[in-house]
Amino acid sequence: MATITAEHLTMTYAGRTAQDPITALDGISLQVAEGELVSLVGPSGCGKTTLLRILAGLEQPTSGHYQIRQRDPDRPPVAMVFQQAGLFPWLTVTQNITYGLRLRGLAAAEQAALAQRWLAAMSLERFAHSYPAQLSGGMQQRVGLARAFAYNGEVLLMDEPFGALDAQTRLLLQQTLLETVAQTRQTLVLVTHSIEEALTLSDRVLIMSARPGRLIGEIGVPFARPRDAITLRAEPAFSALVAEIWGSLRAEIEQARQAELHAA
């Protein structure tokens, strides 16, 4: 049974003039099974963020519909991890982690216990009472992950969560994410601009076209879980898949660049 079902999602934004609307998404249909880990890759500006925002309920599609089937009515349907962590600078690390829990009205003791658990899982105990501005980018992103995991949505939506980090930090966090999702068995939709990251973290990679965003292909990832983010890269099959996805994307990226030049 699919957890996420989307049919013919289209999103059109008013452009600079009324005659010139921007079609960000054009008839996206997809299904994600429960517990499945899916990645979305595509040239920048193709509508990846828009798709996630629709799934997170932050925006209404212009047409088409989608459904997120909730198995447990007591759990929130989705939890989102934002590109730049999206922490509230006026809250401490702990308060950031419990933000969603507080809105849901959880008892203080439960909030504290969950915060404790996820602070520990992300090795953040020492920074429980620090403010985001005191943390490095990698630590901030760990807080963002801890917040989403503590919120415990049935589906995790992540928008280029590690995009702004250096390569080492990125690898470590990918490993953390792999291990955590293996435990929580959540469904994951991950947007990334890194093909390697998509292959490392997911069961299936969806490839999007340049704007207007359409799905132009998908690739099943054959590597068994649990995986190791570092040794995986050494496998020959890994680089073969990277090359294959590159092949599909290259034309799209070229097209997106042409469109940008044209617009400028």
Added chain:
Amino acid sequence: MNRNRWLNLLSPLLLLLLWELAVQLGWLNRIFFPPPSEVLVTLWNNLTSGQLLYHMGMSLMRIMAGFLIGGIPAIALGVLMGISPTVRALAHPLAAAIYPIPKIALLPLVIVVLGLGEASKIATLAISVFFLVVLNVAASVLQVDPRHFEVARSFGAQQRDLFWTVALPASLPGIFTSIKLGMGFALTLIVGVEFVGANEGIGWFIWRAYELYAIDRMLAGLIAVALMGWALTTLLDELERRMLPWQTTRTPRTPRTAQKKGTHLMETIRKWYRLSRPWSYTAAIIPVALGTIVAAYHGAFSLWLFALTLAGTILLQAGTNFFNDYYDYVKGTDNNESLGTGGGIFQGGVPPHHTLIAGMICFVVGSLIGLYLVSVAGTMILWIGIVAVLVGFFYTAGPFALAYVGLGEVAVFIFMGPMIVIGAYYVQIQQLSLPVLLISLPIGFLVAAILHANNLRDLDNDRKVGKRTLATVLGRTGANIEYYVLIIGTYLSLLVVVVLGIAPWITLITVLTIPTAFRLMRIVSAETEPHALQPVLRQTAKLHMQFGTLLVMGWLIAWVLEQVI
């Protein structure tokens, strides 16, 4: 860096020196340009006579009142304008049109409506502060990063959550900035307002000096205004630092080694300041403030005497804390295991007899201030002072240490409640009255509750070491009941005083703290572990502070209203 700081001082100093020389050598007319040395002497004389302080106090009172009346509604409306396009569309054109009018130009109109009294001055200030703050606050809410709202919505935030958890906290820095702007503005304005038809205040002081052609007094007044501005700005900066800790942490702290020399003295002062348990000062500040404001309400107020009373009381409090540290150490009740916030000897690695000396210094200086107050307010203060010193010292010292024979709460109730309130009241007005005793009861209950929360937490440990507190005598159940009695007594005694018509009804704003009080009683009823009870101690102290602040504010508002109407 350091060199530049000296250069910064150099040019004004040179200018002053040149000025002084020019007058002394007869190049400048002494009547029009009194030399800096003369101005300093005048300033000093006017300060020590209490005159200048009185006028500064009056101006400050007007600024505060104008700020409360104009600033608070401005913040509320400003935030609403920031988040609601409808409110913005309705209010913005009007506010933007009135804002540029020089507010001093409104004074004649306000005087026509409200008369020459206090009300017109405060109203002029309130109006100008209002328009300045409302526009700035609205602008800062509009500037909140929209991504914060997105994140909040993704975690299910509804409209009101967006207001309380995003719009308000995110725009607090902007709100602070506009308050600071408003403060500078108010200071400029108050002087102008007091030029016209006032009989006191710093503006009047300067104008009067002009009428008498006392240029030195005029300049002294100007320095006083500068000092007030500096003090208010520093105060607001400090408040901002405390209320917005996430702002100041943005800049990483410079490593210790970079500063080193020259700050050694500051480090020492800071260390001893910390060891004196500054968080406990509110226990002294609140009763002093209460006694003073009640006296003001009854018709007598001197800022100078208030400042002295406050300083003396805080010094006695700090001294008591040092003695407590020392004797707890000597008697072996504090050990490395104790969770207590004291134990500077253990935690700070300070030689024990240094603590004893620090306590004595505090007591000596505090007593000197006390003696001055005795010379002003009479021997009654002497008796209160002597008893306070004795209780402070014998609280933990001596064979019959009050804290060890189960009388801690009683002593604290009497001396940190009614005694200080009555003392501070007496200093101002030189008479005793039964109503003041009743008014002070809630503070007594609460301060006793702080101590009791401490004893509740340490109950098991105190039993082991044989420290007798009321809690160990009563046992766990009895001790819990004692806590409820103290908390409920707080609110009940205030209610009685209000119903009797002794306190203005507005002091009932203290009910805002009732939810906290309930939460604390619930924790006490459920927990026995020291670690679980630790927050109760901290939060009871916080309750005391919040309740006390609201109570004093209630009286302050009542007093201001009395002045205005």
